Amino acid sequence: MGGQLLLASLAPRRRDLRGIIDWRTDELARLGVPISLNTYIDSQTLLDQSWDVVIVATGGTPAPPRIPGAGLVHDTWDVLAGARRLRGHVMVYDDHGGNQALDTVEALVRGGATVEIVTPERTLSPDVGSLTASGHVNSLAENRVAVTVLRRLQGVTKTPGGLEVELGVDGFEFREHRTFNAVVAEMGTDPVRELYDELLDASTNLGAVDWAELLARKPQTVVRDEDGSFQLFRIGDAVASRNVHAAMLDAARLCRTI
Template sequence: MRWLHGHVLVYDDHGGNQARDAAEALVRSGATVEIVTPERTLSPDVGSLTASGCVNSLAENGVAVTVLRRLHGVTRTPDGLEAELGVDGFAFREHHTFDGVVAEVGTEPVQELYDELLDASINLGAVDLAELLDHRPQSVVRNEDGSFRLFRIGDAVTSRNVHAAMLDAARLCRTI
């Protein structure tokens, strides 16, 4: 990111550590940085005990943090890159100009293997949410000829952290 300089927006769709790491690298290269996230806090997966150290490091480096703002678009203007920010669920929009924009918006799930296995599964990938929440074994049968149950968890569903995948797996597997 050495090529980025000036005032840089670092957007992180999940408020994760990637934004903090990118901000610190940009500051080291001479940029001024603003981190923006639609989350209520920055680095929600960092415990409260260590969070103050992370925030202090950003503050010492002059990094501004803006929460509860989603990046809706970036437009090149004669003055730089104009970022359109808004609040989820509301019509509110604001525009800020930056010299550079770095966006962490997660990953696209790789679903080729899931798609290959789907037709051979008993449940065709379906999850009974009532059974899941009641800690009961999954009993959905949508394919009598299937030979196994198939479930998508974690990043195979959408871009999430490891903890979300572990929780999905624990909920599904504790009844096996």
């Protein structure tokens, strides 16, 4: 159980995230909610059964940078999970602003890499709270991690000397080229929405949400297809890239009225 939270909790600095998983798992057990793991569910499986409400919480997958040479760029998930053990001079590009890039930098440093973190923002990881950020900044300093701000990743090219990255400044023609042994990018997530899309036509609300009812904590009454057989909703990263607090708020607002 846990999804992206389980992955994030692998970072030593964020291991306490495991408590969110453990508490919610214990609550499901207390409430008698069955959990089916290692079970692949496709749209036809759901359509063959009777449901009043279907909530799609399929999460997201790492969003790749939309640049030439994106296939040469690794994602932070593989680094944090240990699937990619990168060595040499590594650039971590953060166009998300959360903890993920900083956690990835620390994982790379522990593995012996020399790291530089690059961001198009004016500050480093603006969405990370001050208390957590101070620990990260100290780690960056102790491990001599270079920090480059106000640089947008424009492209990556494979050369005999390594990976050549092109960096620019937003709104201007300035370009510079740097060479690294590997490039890792954190761009947030893209929704995994195939199941949701396949279920839309069979739903009564066609996936629609009445925002006034949601904010007022009232049951959803939208009906756009009277021939539909169930209400359909999606939450969390299955909608768009967001943090865990927003995902849990999605679920709380929607599901307390069902």
